[in-house]
Amino acid sequence: MTAREAMPNAYVPGQGNLSEGDAxxxxxxxxxxxxxxxxxxxxxxHLVRGEGVWLYDAAGEAYLDTYNNVASVxxxxxxxxxxxxxxxxxxxxxxxxxxxxVLDYSERxxxxxxAALSHMMFTCTGSEANDLALRIARExxxxxxxxxxxxxxxxxxxxxxxxxxxxxxxVPLGEHVRTVPAPDPALGARxxxxxxxxxxxxxxxxxxxxxxxxxxxxxxxFSSDGVIPDPAGFLAPAAEAIRAAGGLFIADExxxxxxxxxxxxxxxxxxxxxxxxxxxxxxxxxxxxVAGLILRPEVVARFGAKGRYFNTFGGNAVAxxxxxxxxxxxxxxxxxxxARLTGAYLAEGLRTLATRFPALGPIRxxxxxxxADIVDGDAPDAALTHRVVNALRQARVLISATGASANxxxxxxxxxxxxxxxxxxxxxxxxxxxxLS
Amino acid sequence: MTAREAMPNAYVPGQGNLSEGDAxxxxxxxxxxxxxxxxxxxxxxHLVRGEGVWLYDAAGEAYLDTYNNVASVxxxxxxxxxxxxxxxxxxxxxxxxxxxxVLDYSERxxxxxxAALSHMMFTCTGSEANDLALRIARExxxxxxxxxxxxxxxxxxxxxxxxxxxxxxxVPLGEHVRTVPAPDPALGARxxxxxxxxxxxxxxxxxxxxxxxxxxxxxxxFSSDGVIPDPAGFLAPAAEAIRAAGGLFIADExxxxxxxxxxxxxxxxxxxxxxxxxxxxxxxxxxxxVAGLILRPEVVARFGAKGRYFNTFGGNAVAxxxxxxxxxxxxxxxxxxxARLTGAYLAEGLRTLATRFPALGPIRxxxxxxxADIVDGDAPDAALTHRVVNALRQARVLISATGASANxxxxxxxxxxxxxxxxxxxxxxxxxxxxLS
Numbered sequence: 001m002t003a004r005e006a007m008p009n010a011y012v013p014g015q016g017n018l019s020e021g022d023a024x025x026x027x028x029x030x031x032x033x034x035x036x037x038x039x040x041x042x043x044x045x046h047l048v049r050g051e052g053v054w055l056y057d058a059a060g061e062a063y064l065d066t067y068n069n070v071a072s073v074x075x076x077x078x079x080x081x082x083x084x085x086x087x088x089x090x091x092x093x094x095x096x097x098x099x100x101x102v103l104d105y106s107e108r109x110x111x112x113x114x115a116a117l118s119h120m121m122f123t124c125t126g127s128e129a130n131d132l133a134l135r136i137a138r139e140x141x142x143x144x145x146x147x148x149x150x151x152x153x154x155x156x157x158x159x160x161x162x163x164x165x166x167x168x169x170x171v172p173l174g175e176h177v178r179t180v181p182a183p184d185p186a187l188g189a190r191x192x193x194x195x196x197x198x199x200x201x202x203x204x205x206x207x208x209x210x211x212x213x214x215x216x217x218x219x220x221x222f223s224s225d226g227v228i229p230d231p232a233g234f235l236a237p238a239a240e241a242i243r244a245a246g247g248l249f250i251a252d253e254x255x256x257x258x259x260x261x262x263x264x265x266x267x268x269x270x271x272x273x274x275x276x277x278x279x280x281x282x283x284x285x286x287x288x289x290v291a292g293l294i295l296r297p298e299v300v301a302r303f304g305a306k307g308r309y310f311n312t313f314g315g316n317a318v319a320x321x322x323x324x325x326x327x328x329x330x331x332x333x334x335x336x337x338x339a340r341l342t343g344a345y346l347a348e349g350l351r352t353l354a355t356r357f358p359a360l361g362p363i364r365x366x367x368x369x370x371x372a373d374i375v376d377g378d379a380p381d382a383a384l385t386h387r388v389v390n391a392l393r394q395a396r397v398l399i400s401a402t403g404a405s406a407n408x409x410x411x412x413x414x415x416x417x418x419x420x421x422x423x424x425x426x427x428x429x430x431x432x433x434x435x436l437s
Numbered sequence: 438m439t440a441r442e443a444m445p446n447a448y449v450p451g452q453g454n455l456s457e458g459d460a461x462x463x464x465x466x467x468x469x470x471x472x473x474x475x476x477x478x479x480x481x482x483h484l485v486r487g488e489g490v491w492l493y494d495a496a497g498e499a500y501l502d503t504y505n506n507v508a509s510v511x512x513x514x515x516x517x518x519x520x521x522x523x524x525x526x527x528x529x530x531x532x533x534x535x536x537x538x539v540l541d542y543s544e545r546x547x548x549x550x551x552a553a554l555s556h557m558m559f560t561c562t563g564s565e566a567n568d569l570a571l572r573i574a575r576e577x578x579x580x581x582x583x584x585x586x587x588x589x590x591x592x593x594x595x596x597x598x599x600x601x602x603x604x605x606x607x608v609p610l611g612e613h614v615r616t617v618p619a620p621d622p623a624l625g626a627r628x629x630x631x632x633x634x635x636x637x638x639x640x641x642x643x644x645x646x647x648x649x650x651x652x653x654x655x656x657x658x659f660s661s662d663g664v665i666p667d668p669a670g671f672l673a674p675a676a677e678a679i680r681a682a683g684g685l686f687i688a689d690e691x692x693x694x695x696x697x698x699x700x701x702x703x704x705x706x707x708x709x710x711x712x713x714x715x716x717x718x719x720x721x722x723x724x725x726x727v728a729g730l731i732l733r734p735e736v737v738a739r740f741g742a743k744g745r746y747f748n749t750f751g752g753n754a755v756a757x758x759x760x761x762x763x764x765x766x767x768x769x770x771x772x773x774x775x776a777r778l779t780g781a782y783l784a785e786g787l788r789t790l791a792t793r794f795p796a797l798g799p800i801r802x803x804x805x806x807x808x809a810d811i812v813d814g815d816a817p818d819a820a821l822t823h824r825v826v827n828a829l830r831q832a833r834v835l836i837s838a839t840g841a842s843a844n845x846x847x848x849x850x851x852x853x854x855x856x857x858x859x860x861x862x863x864x865x866x867x868x869x870x871x872x873l874s
Binding site: 006007010022025026028029031032033034035036037038039040044045046047048049050055068070071075076078081084085088089090091092093094095096097098099100102103106107110118119120121123124125126127128131132134135138156157158159161167168170171281282287288289290295297300301303304305306307308309310311312313314315316318319 | 443444447459462463465466468469470471472473474475476477481482483484485486487492505507508512513515518521522525526527528529530531532533534535536537539540543544547555556557558561562563564565568569571572575593594595596598604605607608718719724725726727732734737738740741742743744745746747748749750751752753755756
């Protein structure tokens with residue numbers, strides 16, 4: 001597998017049907033940004049404007065965005081932009097001075113989690129949040145072993161890329177990292193027990209090698225493993241297993257958090273577990289680089305006694321004010337309820353399509369995070385998935401693929417996605433399925 | 438040494454003379470943010486507004502900021518805020534779509550470095566930049582050994598905190614990390630040879646342990662080691678030594694970069710070296726979380742062939758546009774020249790004071806980055822330094838301390854610092870010295 005093959009929907013230079021102007025931009029990227037950057041699509045997109053669930057290219061064509069979860073309350077939401085600009089024009093400095101904004105925000109966010117989780121720490125990215133979680137867990141547990149799912153993605157620092165196997169075989173795993181099979185929803189009620197058995201086997205293997213387990217960390221909707229939300233509750237036995245081994249259970253909420261599942265603010269809540277740490281990122285500032293950790297106080301006691309944590313931009317007044325505006329919009333526009341209702345409507349529409357198109361396999365979803373497998377009989381069909389993603393781009397719908405077999409359509413629009421948008425998506429998707437399958 | 442003692446100028450809870458309102462904020466911080474956060478000063482400051490080189494507390498009192506280097510073109514600069522808000526209202530998305538902003542900025546910044554450095558990669562923080570530099574260096578060199586100075590600070594990821602000894606003895610160093618004595622400017626023309634000999638000894642020790650050297654990374658103004666700019670050129674022999682051993686030389690420009698030294702844009706240029714990688718951060722977006730790496734293309738070739746790098750917020754259209762506005766202000770307001778002239782004026786004023794106050798020892802500086810030692814005879818005087826920093830806070834001047842002995846005043850104002858501001862600083866500093874020494 002080449003490095004480009006390891007990423008679903010990566011542009012391959014020299015292919016595609018680019019305008020002269022876009023080809024020039026691609027050439028400038030290669031010269032200036034170098035070989036590690038990737039574009040999406042067979043023919044990359046040149047975007048210039050965003051509003052709500054729509055993105056616009058340089059020619060003014062509108063694309064329905066069913067992919068980008070960062071602009072969670074809608075692209076360029078005016079309330080969020082105004083809050084950010086207002087604070088940036090007033091005071092922007094860091095957490096070594098007293099300021100209300102970071103406290104108001106923290107207290108407000110902590111009110112959305114179980115009472116056992118009572119501290120909050122700020123970073124700029126989800127990668128930094130997961131990296132900090134590991135530093136804290138190593139101090140608390142005295143262990144170094146890390147357990148993740150086989151196609152997990154948790155970020156890009158040296159430590160975190162080492163437990164993000166979805167980055168592909170060219171990116172080394174850490175020596176104390178063990179991977180376990182992702183939960184298999186086909187097992188139904190047995191999903192949790194089987195997943196926990198995999199986690200226990202990894203714990204045993206770490207122990208056999210003299211490595212003390214530190215953490216089990218999972219994206220609570222298993223986005224990169226193919227979107228696995230159900231049966232709700234399946235996480236509890238695995239969390240128990242890691243704790244029984246002296247490790248911590250970390251819920252990575254960078255993708256499912258902030259209301260996306262439609263079942264409250266957090267993906268872990270669907271599973272009836274209270275994590276030891278919860279990592280936050282992407283949608284937290286609707287694009288402003290703000291992220292963080294929510295923690296049980298006992299797990300950070302030793303870390304805080306032995307050292308300090310300062311992140312120059314983390315929790316600055318602009319970050320906190322911007323993130324608070326995102327919470328305002330989620331509440332005032334009823335976006336969690338919308339995720340629940342529109343998500344159910346969208347999944348139902350997809351299930352109806354699946355009855356007519358055999359290439360469309362199982363639909364899994366929670367709120368506005370839906371995975372739809374593309375199959376050839378019982379087998380995953382990555383090639384057809386790739387054609388579907390690119391045909392949808394031609395039909396002006398943005399989407400991507402995920403999963404270890406790269407055959408799961410990842411449908412994850414901004415949370416302001418309404419029924420009308422779902423109808424547009426379903427209509428264009430049907431046209432693409434008719435043409436391709 | 439306790440964790441709080443490891444940080445110069447850290448607030449110790451229970452001390453100080455807080456208003457009832459500020460005491461309540463401190464209590465809220467402890468409850469919400471937990472034990473790893475630190476405030477500045479014996480009595481923490483509650484700030485609410487910033488403009489140019491001034492910060493204002495809740496009572497409307499103005500503080501002259503001679504410390505904060507993030508707001509490098511001045512707190513809340515209206516041009517930077519307007520550029521950020523304008524782009525955020527238009528299009529804010531990431532580097533997997535084509536967009537001009539990230540290319541325009543990269544090309545412009547790359548024009549400020551030697552031609553051998555022709556690629557640019559984007560992160561959100563300096564920590565992420567140094568962490569990425571290490572990932573790239575490990576791929577390129579096949580080595581894992583890291584050499585830093587004894588009181589270096591490079592960031593807070595697991596890997597980077599492992600080569601940031603200034604975080605204190607409670608934060609573990611990485612097992613392949615070796616520390617070397619910081620350059621000693623008292624050695625004059627021999628500074629470079631002695632520093633390189635220390636680096637060579639670390640290379641030999643790594644090799645003796647079967648560890649292949651990967652990087653020598655230094656802050657090119659050695660901020661946390663006590664601000665060591667001279668004699669210019671002293672870095673060249675150490676850079677040669679690490680390269681001869683198959684490793685890379687990384688210039689951490691998070692603190693000296695973007696014009697602060699007054700001798701061009703970059704601290705490394707004063708030393709006549711061309712690094713293999715250059716890391717960027719703090720002042721790059723005047724407070725917006727944007728950072729990155731500039732690289733020789735050959736060092737990232739293997740990393741890019743084996744894997745990809747994507748940082749969700751890194752290099753997004755708002756980050757690039759905001760950072761471009763910072764470059765506009767640096768150019769249009771002549772801030773590099775101002776750093777050179779005002780910095781020289783400030784250093785000269787300090788040297789004049791030093792002739793009258795024996796407690797004020799050697800003054801070292803380049804542009805608007807000045808270190809001034811506080812001494813008792815020939816010995817560092819950390820206790821008096823602490824009193825000076827806090828007395829200046831009472832006199833409404835913000836400053837901090839640095840260095841392995843915590844006896845170096847770190848004078849590092851926004852680059853819009855003018856002669857008038859230097860006069861205010863020198864006047865208040867003289868009053869403090871009279872009262873305390």
